[in-house]
Amino acid sequence: MQLDNRAQTLLKALVERYIADGQPVGSRALSKISGLDLSPATIRHVMADLEEMGFVSSPHTSAGRIPTPRGYRIFVDTLLTVQCIDEAALELKMHAAVGVTPQQKIIANAAQVLSSLSQFAGVVMSPRSESVFQQIEFLRLSEKRILLVIVAPNGDVQNRLLLTEHDFTPAQLIQAGNYINQHFSGLALSEVRQRIQCELRQLQNDMSSLMQAAVQAGSDAMEEFGDEVVISGERNLLNVNELSSNMGALRKLFDLFEQKTGLISLLDVSRKASGVQIFIGGESQLVPMDEMSIVTSTYQVNGKIVGTLGVIGPTRMAYERVIPIVDITAKLLSNALSY
DSSP: OOOOOHHHHHHHHHHHHHHHHOOOOOOOOOOOHHHOOOOHHHHHHHHHHHHTTEEEEOOOOOOSEEEEEEEEIIIIIIIIOOOOOOOOHHHHHHHHTTTTTHHHHHHHHHHHHHHHHHHSSEEEOOOOOOOBOSSEEEEEEEEEEEEEEEEOOOOOOEEEEESSSSSOHHHHHHHHHHHHHHHHHBBBBBHHHHHHHOOTTTTHHHOOOOOOHHHHHHHHHHHHHEEEEEEOGGGGGGGGGHHHHHHHHHHHHHHHHHHHHHHHHHHHHTSSSSSSEEEEEGGSSSSSSSSSEEEHHHHHHHHEEEEEEEEEEEEEESSHEEEEEEHHHHHHHHHHOOO
């Protein structure tokens, strides 16, 4: 839905004032801060239109208005003016934290930098490594149900259930496992998938499909096993008024931090898109409240996207400041991890 210039200016002024002080914004205040030569009555009329379109709402306790998640979305997408962040100062802060430390320490420090600069929660998903396997074994559970056992080079074990169209005998499963282990052990599963497509054309189609399914399931299992999310500053969220008053939702959020599985899913979605991504309110389908937003960006190692980082905070965050913090931190982390 298109807004005219007057409505855009008033919405931008309202969101910026509400982000600054957290109080509903009245028409008289908007007439002073918007820079428009409009009467309070005209502003009230525009505000009524914006409320009808779902961009602002009126709390019961005040005549002023506050932005809705939809209002924040149009503000971020079309009205936001991003601040200039002192990249050199941020780089010094990153270098002071990074030094010559191992990869996991660098990642943990990046999360701390995000948290300290935003005063919210900083999160970093560790780089995904190639899903290399040492050994694969197939175990027949019942007709068309097979347990896939994947052993990593470090001894970690992952299990996956395969549902097949063909009922394989134990001898066939042993044959398939021996073939994969003999020819592909120690390789990345992504490479195994490509080679199987080329080398197994002479085998029976059903056996080839079993191996393809095993490689796909193994790849998924090994990637999930290697995922780790580092979180810093989550207790900062207890100091946010809009969040501290909703302890039930905060409890769900901290459960999300504790379990990390849903958070990994969200960060993984962000990893598939380049640049800064912003999830406002329920858009993420994981953060349990409309008052929460997540700003994320991907980072790279030697030119390849390997992970995601971001800031979790209230919808009433200073996006113009948080966005460049996330963006620059992602670039600095990319530089720190590349060689």
